[in-house]
Amino acid sequence: MSISVLGSGAFGTALAISLAGNGPVTLWARNAVKAQAMQDSRRNGTRLPGVALPDNLSVTADIAEACDSRVLLLAVPMQTLRRALQEHKDHLAGKTLVACCKGIELDTGLGPIAVIQEVLPQAAAALLTGPSFAADIARGLPTALTLACGEADRGKELQEQLTTANLRLYRTTDTIGAEIGGALKNVMAIACGAVIGAGLGDSARAALMTRGYAEMQRMALACGAKAETLAGLSGFGDLALTCSSDLSRNYRLGLSIGRGEEFDSSITVEGAATARAVAEQSRRMNLDMPVTITVTNLLDQRLTIGEAAAHLLKRPLKEE
Numbered sequence: 001m002s003i004s005v006l007g008s009g010a011f012g013t014a015l016a017i018s019l020a021g022n023g024p025v026t027l028w029a030r031n032a033v034k035a036q037a038m039q040d041s042r043r044n045g046t047r048l049p050g051v052a053l054p055d056n057l058s059v060t061a062d063i064a065e066a067c068d069s070r071v072l073l074l075a076v077p078m079q080t081l082r083r084a085l086q087e088h089k090d091h092l093a094g095k096t097l098v099a100c101c102k103g104i105e106l107d108t109g110l111g112p113i114a115v116i117q118e119v120l121p122q123a124a125a126a127l128l129t130g131p132s133f134a135a136d137i138a139r140g141l142p143t144a145l146t147l148a149c150g151e152a153d154r155g156k157e158l159q160e161q162l163t164t165a166n167l168r169l170y171r172t173t174d175t176i177g178a179e180i181g182g183a184l185k186n187v188m189a190i191a192c193g194a195v196i197g198a199g200l201g202d203s204a205r206a207a208l209m210t211r212g213y214a215e216m217q218r219m220a221l222a223c224g225a226k227a228e229t230l231a232g233l234s235g236f237g238d239l240a241l242t243c244s245s246d247l248s249r250n251y252r253l254g255l256s257i258g259r260g261e262e263f264d265s266s267i268t269v270e271g272a273a274t275a276r277a278v279a280e281q282s283r284r285m286n287l288d289m290p291v292t293i294t295v296t297n298l299l300d301q302r303l304t305i306g307e308a309a310a311h312l313l314k315r316p317l318k319e320e
């Protein structure tokens, strides 16, 4: 059974390379010139330099050709997912759509599965998430991910189809937990990067990861998710990776905030919009999310890193 990946950024290309080990894969790029260049050079030089595209991976800008497959992986940034779905609605109707993005939509507070269900109620929706850098996957390094699908049988089928020689998939039906874990770990990574960038130390980072994890759980449980999901790859696993590696763009944005440096705004950093969306949601739901709120204050330059740290330390003392 053929598989297509829509979105030829770092993650889409890496997933397509890994899946090509199972059989033919089509990678769709919205820009025809770039698609042709990738198809001819057998490289994605801008997003994934140094990795060759396997022979059975074909790159196209023809959406009809890409949507010939029944299973479509959507590897576009969270804030563009709705637009991508709307633009290609006719081709996507009735397909199995696996979102590969991590985040919460700024305007609606919805995660990727909910956005798919809103735009294309007839499509089957799933989410592929968990600790994985595109560069690692593309190089064939071992990776474990979570496949979240509300329909247990379809989830099982997808788990089998999308497992490859280097991608081991675990499945869950807790789509809300998987969405929230993957979205919020990016917010915590910005906070951790800021702490390290400002020289506040590894102990402060461990404190933020732990208290950030408590926020992830608080939000997830309030939305009906299971605590075990947050303890899995899509929550704790991805938090551990993203808060500790400067391969992470979210962590690197945090580092630049902590160091008082500029950051290239063309780089995909999902945690920034997600922090704002979740901060808004936490106010509506009356949930205590101090780390998330602090990240929005740093991003919008309402607090310096020193003020942010002092503010978090001075909060009323409480039980853990």
Ligand SMILES: NC(=O)C1=CN([C@@H]2O[C@H](COP(=O)(O)OP(=O)(O)OC[C@H]3O[C@@H](n4cnc5c(N)ncnc54)[C@H](O)[C@@H]3O)[C@@H](O)[C@H]2O)C=CC1
Pocket (backbone or CB within 6 Å): 006, 007, 008, 009, 010, 011, 012, 030, 047, 075, 076, 077, 078, 080, 081, 083, 084, 100, 101, 102, 103, 132, 133, 134, 135, 267, 268, 270
């Ligand atoms: N890069 C990584 O290591 C990983 C990324 N992810 C997630 O994958 C998602 C995508 O990230 P990357 O591929 O890294 O970003 P990227 O910046 O490398 O690529 C994004 C791609 O989406 C395309 N795109 C943007 N808007 C579009 C639209 N409306 N229609 C069609 N295509 C559109 C862009 O042209 C670009 O090719 C994010 O949510 C990210 O959190 C998840 C795990 C690992």
Ligand SMILES: O=C(CO)COP(=O)(O)O
Pocket (backbone or CB within 6 Å): 102, 130, 131, 132, 133, 186, 189, 238, 241, 242, 247, 248, 249, 250, 251, 268, 269, 270
């Ligand atoms: O999601 C990722 C790792 O699991 C990639 O992290 P960044 O988007 O911060 O680069």
